[in-house]
Amino acid sequence: EDQVTQSPEALRLQEGESSSLNCSYTVSGLRGLFWYRQDPGKGPEFLFTLYSAGEEKEKERLKATLTKKESFLHITAPKPEDSATYLCAVRGGSGGATNKLIFGTGTLLAVQP
Amino acid sequence: GAGVSQTPSNKVTEKGKYVELRCDPISGHTALYWYRQSLGQGPEFLIYFQGTGAADDSGLPNDRFFAVRPEGSVSTLKIQRTERGDSAMYLCASSLLRQMNTEAFFGQGTRLTVV
Numbered sequence: 001e002d003q004v005t006q007s008p009e010a011l012r013l014q015e016g017e018s019s020s021l022n023c024s025y026t027v028s029g030l031r032g033l034f035w036y037r038q039d040p041g042k043g044p045e046f047l048f049t050l051y052s053a054g055e056e057k058e059k060e061r062l063k064a065t066l067t068k069k070e071s072f073l074h075i076t077a078p079k080p081e082d083s084a085t086y087l088c089a090v091r092g093g094s095g096g097a098t099n100k101l102i103f104g105t106g107t108l109l110a111v112q113p
Numbered sequence: 114g115a116g117v118s119q120t121p122s123n124k125v126t127e128k129g130k131y132v133e134l135r136c137d138p139i140s141g142h143t144a145l146y147w148y149r150q151s152l153g154q155g156p157e158f159l160i161y162f163q164g165t166g167a168a169d170d171s172g173l174p175n176d177r178f179f180a181v182r183p184e185g186s187v188s189t190l191k192i193q194r195t196e197r198g199d200s201a202m203y204l205c206a207s208s209l210l211r212q213m214n215t216e217a218f219f220g221q222g223t224r225l226t227v228v
Contacts, residue, residue, distance in 0.1 A: 004155075032215050043117075043204055043219035044156065087155055091215065099144060099210055100169055101217060103155035 002027045002092040006104035013078055013111050021073040021107045023088030033071050034101060035064050036087040044087055047073075078111045085109070115139075117220035119205050125226045126195055134190040134223045138207030145188050146217060147180055148204040156204055162188060163210075195227045 003026045013019055025033065032051055036044035048057045050066040057064050061082065063074040073086055085108050089101040118137040126132050138145050143164055148156035158172040162182045173179075177195075182188040192199055202224050206217040 006155075034216060036219075041202075041222075041224070043119075043206075043221045046216050046218055049216045089155075099163070099208070099215075100146065100158045100161050100172070101156075101206075102158070103148075105153070105155045 002090060002102045004088055004090055004102055004104035006086075006088050006107050008107060009105070010108040011110070013075075013109070015079055015111055015113050016077045018074070018076045018078070020075070021086055021109070023071040023073070023104060024069060025071070025088075025090045027090045027092035027102075029092055030090060031099075032091040033066055034089045034091070035071070035073055036089065038085045038087055038106070047086075075109070078109075080111045080113050083109055083111045117205055117207050117218055119203075119220035119223050121223060122221065123224045123226075125228060128195060128197060128227055130195055132192050132195055132225065134192075134203050134205075134225070136188045136190070136205030136207075136220060138186065138188070138205070139218060142207035142209055142218075143185070144208040144210045144217070145182060146206045146208070147188070147190050148206065148219075150202045150204055150222070159190070192225075195225075197227045200225055200227045 005024045007022045035047040038044045048064040053068045065072045085106040087106045089103040120135045145162040147159040150156045161169040165185045177193045180190045202222045204222045206219045208217040
């Protein structure tokens with residue numbers, strides 16, 4: 001069964017204090033790993049897609065990396081506006097025609113000024 | 114439209130009533146998903162449409178839940194005989210699902226409260 005586990009559940013950082021969020025996954029035939037940002041009461045906002053081990057993508061203070069078992073979302077010198085829940089999801093090859101995304105429970109990031 | 118649009122943004126209904134939630138996907142996106150999210154949890158898959166047909170409805174919790182997409186664009190999620198446990202954020206997403214272009218874009222959700 002496809003599964004996604006995110007850690008830590010919550011993370012509190014000081015402004016400028018870099019850190020990483022982890023997403024471990026079990027999937028039969030990875031067809032994409034996705035990172036989203038979600039603000040309270042809003043829908044998830046797409047950040048990155050990664051398809052193969054060794055791939056990296058960057059956007060402002062965020063960098064996502066992928067191995068065969070996990071993905072990291074690195075946050076460099078975060079600012080208070082980076083505070084949000086970060087969700088990881090995978091699309092796998094199991095289940096035939098399905099293209100559903102399986103989500104983790106997210107990491108709640110709070111960046112204090 | 115520029116993004117996925119969901120209406121209403123909030124819905125309060127009485128236990129036992131019927132509700133319909135609407136999703137307007139990004140123009141040209143053939144894939145459409147419905148998810149349900151409870152507080153502190155990740156989105157939970159309900160159903161996936163490719164065009165007009167439901168390609169995967171394995172996430173629908175029971176037969177009170179039904180979704181349609183008659184013309185391959187707008188979709189409606191229908192919940193009969195609502196229960197308090199149905200209270201959650203209902204999210205819709207759409208995707209092109211073309212090679213190397215498979216990300217799903219979400220709407221702002223409908224917050225359903227059953228009282």
